[in-house]
Amino acid sequence: MGKDKRQRKFAVMKKMISLRDARIKDQEREKKEVPKWKRKKKEESSVVTREVPQYSSALFFKYNTQLGPPYYVLVDTNFVNFSIKHKIDLMQGMMDCLYAKCIPCITDCVMGEIERLGKKYTVALKIIKDSRFDRLPCMHKGIYADDCLVQRVTQHKCYIVATCDRDLKRRIRKVPGVPIMYISQQRYTIERMPDAFGAPRV
Template identity: 55%
Template sequence: MGIAKRTRKFAQTKRVIGQRDARLKKNQVAADAADAKKQRDDVVREVPQVASNLFFQYNTALVPPYNVLVDTVGHLHIFPVRIEANQRQNFLSHTVQRKLELLPAMMDCLYAKCTPIITSCVMAELEKLGQKYRIALRIARDERWERLECDHKGVYADDCIVDRVQKHKVYIVATNDRDLKRRIRKIPGVPIMSVARGKYVIERLPDAPEK
């Protein structure tokens, strides 16, 4: 008679509920509290008011003659050692280097009458740049351009321009500063003018002719 095979029997352990199991009462209470907090956070406390002149992304307030806010070099008072790197971002310096006339070049770009506008913050930044930007400063001081006096604190041109176009969407911003362009693009209905390929180009202007 053969020997019967014996199977090894393993001890059966008692199954224990893990501390992170959702069936535990303390975990259910914590999950309910998290859901309630998420619902409170999702509630919109204040909805920013949309400008009445905006029809989706179309700004009906932009009509000839166009008001063009001219920018200068950005971030110079934060990084004074990088003036040479920031020189390529100067709208007026690009205008001088490309031998462009400010007002005729704007009118060639927009096919309409334009009014260049220089704020006191832009003028203050240009005056700080010294002799290297004396030609750009001479252009900005032209009596034909409109001057806007700033009533806010500080003379940082980027914040000044962004604040103006947020309050009054009747301007075109002329700048070659990449950081300022990034901030302006977040504001609907504000076109950007820049110097490229030896002429002025415009972006985000409705029905703008292709250049």
């Protein structure tokens, strides 16, 4: 067979339907009006904004410089139970740890949690109902004490959290400037506390 001698005409475009044609739907018309490469550039040029949480000016690295005596200590359920187990007086132990006046605070959620534990924990309930303890009313939904403490600490950075619960400690460590008190070697110790107030080093 011989070669096809017909030559392709130079610079011939394919026949295209005009954008004004009635056969094209409105959505397709919008797509055709803006080329793909222009659309990509527009998407890339849109600035990505990230919201970074603002931290208090009182924070110096991981320390909260605004904390000072008298210290307000948020007490967790297991902290009270472990204190009884290790025969440590709550008020005296806190004062020995911080060398200053301490005001233990009990939220409604923690109080409810100890009340629900039953007769075994009547001693803990008696200790908590002492007049030297501050009662903090809870306004949030739910009765889970850990969530209550974390929420209160994120809103107000004036508290020290006293707990022996690992999960709660892990959650509170994510909140900057909140010291954690716990029991180690038969006495109270504290982490993330400014050295200026004579806190023992762990």
